[in-house]
Amino acid sequence: MTAVDVGLDLGGTKAAVLAATPDGTRVVDTTVAAEGWSAEPIPHGVAWVRRLLERALPAGLEPRAVGIGAQGLDTAEIAEEFAAALGAAGIRARCVNDAALLVPAAGLETGIGVIAGTGAIGVSTAADGRPLITGGWGWIIGDEAGSAGIVREATRAALLAHDDGEPDDGLLAALLGAFGVADAERLARAVNDEATMDNWGPAAPAVFAAADAGSAGAARVVDDAARHLARLVDQLVRRGAVGSDVVAAGSVIVNQPRLADGLARIVGERHPAFRVRLLTEPPVVGALAIARRLAS
Numbered sequence: 001m002t003a004v005d006v007g008l009d010l011g012g013t014k015a016a017v018l019a020a021t022p023d024g025t026r027v028v029d030t031t032v033a034a035e036g037w038s039a040e041p042i043p044h045g046v047a048w049v050r051r052l053l054e055r056a057l058p059a060g061l062e063p064r065a066v067g068i069g070a071q072g073l074d075t076a077e078i079a080e081e082f083a084a085a086l087g088a089a090g091i092r093a094r095c096v097n098d099a100a101l102l103v104p105a106a107g108l109e110t111g112i113g114v115i116a117g118t119g120a121i122g123v124s125t126a127a128d129g130r131p132l133i134t135g136g137w138g139w140i141i142g143d144e145a146g147s148a149g150i151v152r153e154a155t156r157a158a159l160l161a162h163d164d165g166e167p168d169d170g171l172l173a174a175l176l177g178a179f180g181v182a183d184a185e186r187l188a189r190a191v192n193d194e195a196t197m198d199n200w201g202p203a204a205p206a207v208f209a210a211a212d213a214g215s216a217g218a219a220r221v222v223d224d225a226a227r228h229l230a231r232l233v234d235q236l237v238r239r240g241a242v243g244s245d246v247v248a249a250g251s252v253i254v255n256q257p258r259l260a261d262g263l264a265r266i267v268g269e270r271h272p273a274f275r276v277r278l279l280t281e282p283p284v285v286g287a288l289a290i291a292r293r294l295a296s
Contacts, residue, residue: 003064004028005295007287008055009038010070011098012118012197015148016284017056019063022295024076030056039072039082046085053091066093067290069101069283076131077268097133097214099123102247102279105286110243112236114229116259116268118197120145122232124241135228139197140163145225145259147201147252154207154221155191170215171207178203208256225264229253233267233274244271249279 007282009016019028025145039045041086073079075111079095086093100123121136139148158172162184179190233246253259264276
């Protein structure tokens with residue numbers, strides 16, 4: 001058997017697997033659907049991870065350490081309990097929230113990670129190593145800078161402007177086109193009748209396109225999303241986060257310069273010594289870094 005270190009990035013829709021031998025040679029780099037993944041109940045999650053490793057690692061490869069960043073490991077207690085359960089199943093692992101992969105994936109020891117993708121969450125560590133998490137409350141009530149949250153807020157803004165009798169500045173039309181409906185009433189039904197990430201999230205690019213085309217309403221929604229991300233940074237700093245690098249990742253912020261630029265501008269105003277950078281490596285690289293540290 002060949003010993004390998006394994007990194008797992010388990011999100012809401014995809015699971016990334018990256019494995020390398022002790023000398024750093026990568027032997028597995030794959031992404032599969034995360035169908036059925038849930039951190040709790042923990043026995044279910046542990047069984048899911050074991051099946052993933054069995055499928056993803058070719059015969060002859062044996063994990064000596066596994067680093068896991070996963071959606072649903074939202075507290076230190078849950079992450080530690082999950083790692084202990086994996087240990088009892090014969091898998092040596094260190095587990096963190098998936099947002100905590102950003103800083104190690106950027107090659108840093110300390111810093112603040114911010115994800116704006118399907119949802120929005122911020123993660124860091126305190127000086128004593130205690131993990132810190134803020135945001136990530138879900139697309140119904142929070143995640144204002146995630147794709148679903150942006151569509152939720154844009155729809156509210158467009159419908160409020162419609163009811164105020166204001167002429168459409170392009171935001172309402174953009175949302176009507178994204179949802180394939182004819183008017184404001186049908187837009188409300190299309191959004192409310194299927195309150196899911198899969199229904200809301202894909203319309204987010206239309207909001208950014210409207211902002212870029214001159215819609216003041218869409219621009220305000222994007223600015224508010226950037227301020228929400230900056231607020232996550234503020235919250236983590238107040239709670240003792242260490243490091244002056246803010247590493248941002250996620251499908252929305254990576255693909256939408258308006259949001260990334262807004263975050264960098266606001267963080268720069270509030271924390272002049274901080275540097276905001278977009279993650280250029282996939283987050284699973286951070287999971288592999290965690291595994292390698294555990295192994296050594």
